[in-house]
Amino acid sequence: EVQLLESGGGLVQPGGSLRLSCAASGFTFSSFGMTWVRKPPEKGLEWVSSITARDDSTFYADSVKGRFTISRDSSKDTLHLQMNSLRADDTAIYYCAKGLIGAAGLADWGQGTLVTVSS
Amino acid sequence: QSVLTQPPSVSAAPGQKVTISCSGSSSNIVNNYVSWYQQLPGTAPKLLIYENNKRPSGVPDRFSGSKSGTSATLGITGLQTGDEADYYCGTWDGSLSAGVFGGGTKLTVL
Numbered sequence: 001e002v003q004l005l006e007s008g009g010g011l012v013q014p015g016g017s018l019r020l021s022c023a024a025s026g027f028t029f030s031s032f033g034m035t036w037v038r039k040p041p042e043k044g045l046e047w048v049s050s051i052t053a054r055d056d057s058t059f060y061a062d063s064v065k066g067r068f069t070i071s072r073d074s075s076k077d078t079l080h081l082q083m084n085s086l087r088a089d090d091t092a093i094y095y096c097a098k099g100l101i102g103a104a105g106l107a108d109w110g111q112g113t114l115v116t117v118s119s
Numbered sequence: 120q121s122v123l124t125q126p127p128s129v130s131a132a133p134g135q136k137v138t139i140s141c142s143g144s145s146s147n148i149v150n151n152y153v154s155w156y157q158q159l160p161g162t163a164p165k166l167l168i169y170e171n172n173k174r175p176s177g178v179p180d181r182f183s184g185s186k187s188g189t190s191a192t193l194g195i196t197g198l199q200t201g202d203e204a205d206y207y208c209g210t211w212d213g214s215l216s217a218g219v220f221g222g223g224t225k226l227t228v229l
Contacts, residue, residue: 035218037164044121045156045164045207047218061217095163101218102211105154105169112163 002026002108004096009113016086016117022079022096022110029077033100036070036081038092039112046092049081050100064090086117122147123208123221130227135198139224141191141208147219151211153191155184158205158223167206168193198228 008020022034036048049060049070058070069082079096093114097106124142131137141153155168166175168184171191183194191208208221 037220039158044205044223045158045209045220047209047220050218059216059218062215097164100211101154101209102151105152105166105209106156106164107166107169107175109163109165 002098004098004108004110006094006096006110006113009094009115011116011118012086013119014087014117017082017084018086018115020081020083020094020096020113020115022081024077024079024096024098027098029072030074032098033103034070034072034079035097035100035106036079037095037097037106037109038090038115039095040089040092047101048094051079052100083115086115088117091115091117121222122212122215122219123210125206125208125221125224127222128225128227130229131198132229133198133200136194136196137198137226138195139193139206139208139226141193141221143189143191143210143219145189146214147210147212148186148189148191150213153184153186153208153210155182155191155193156207156209157202158207160204164207195226200228202226203228 003025005023035050067085093112095112098108152170156164158164171186172184
């Protein structure tokens, strides 16, 4: 059974940083692309970032480019999202998902971790 | 404003059929697979359809997907009250080099 467990969310002041982690199990982590998706309050889903399996290529939404960094540690089956220069509009539930949206879709999702950016 | 356009809401009676459209462009839907997600209140999204029209194991055949040109459609037959949720389409946009979602459609089963 695929399991994805996010951690690292919390309350942070504008301009601050957070590092989200997603512990994966139940599949060969190194063989799959991985994705972060967020859902701001009262808004729809927003694709944030993806990392491929083949060569660790990374992709970002314009809204987070230059501030967020996605990475993976295949020795620990863990996905990370380093978030810097956080803004109020980054407030959202952040989900990690197995897969790439334009390929076979996002097949499995974690339960999400809440990030609140507020002073 | 989302790159992919969905109707904000649809509704139908139990047992009836509903379709949800997802309109895009040549840089996204035309040249990439479309997937559909269901998000029930307070839960994580769930994959309903991948590669335009395939259902993951465990998803009932009441759910179907199709794609034609710059649009995709999710169909749900035999509506149940438990289908009340937000539904999102998603794909890759080659011009943006980014994933994109539709704005979401709230399904109400009257």
